Amino acid sequence: xxxxxxxxxxxxxxxxxxxxxxxxxxxxxxxxxxxxxxxxxxxxxxxxxxxxxxxxxxxxxxxxxxxxxxxxxxxxxxxxxx
Numbered sequence: 152x153x154x155x156x157x158x159x160x161x162x163x164x165x166x167x168x169x170x171x172x173x174x175x176x177x178x179x180x181x182x183x184x185x186x187x188x189x190x191x192x193x194x195x196x197x198x199x200x201x202x203x204x205x206x207x208x209x210x211x212x213x214x215x216x217x218x219x220x221x222x223x224x225x226x227x228x229x230x231x232x233x
Contacts, residue, residue, distance in 0.1 A: 163196075163197045163199040163200055164199065166185070166189075166196070166199075166200045166203075167199045167200050167202070167203040168203075169185065170182050170185060170200060170203040170204050170207055171203050171206075171207060173185070173207065174203070174204075174206070174207025174208070174210065175207075177211075179207070179208060179211050179213070179214045179217075182204050182207055182208060183217065185204075186200075186204060186221075195228060197230065198225065198230040198231050201221055201224070201225050201230060204218075204221055205218040205221050205222060205225075206218075208221070
């Protein structure tokens with residue numbers, strides 16, 4: 152039987168897929184919650200996760216300003232955009 156402590160942490164591809172799924176479902180605020188979870192866990196999202204979040208948020212008329220803020224964060228972290 153697999154125990155919780157044996158489970159691997161999700162990788163960037165898994166996080167990016169989750170962010171994209173939230174965006175496709177129109178769950179914009181859930182994307183921001185996922186990013187907040189990253190920061191609270193002292194884990195910095197990588198370029199793949201940021202790019203997925205920016206792409207998803209920029210497609211919403213009410214959330215586009217968040218995508219600009221995330222692009223600024225990417226620059227500060229010196230991450231490449233996709």
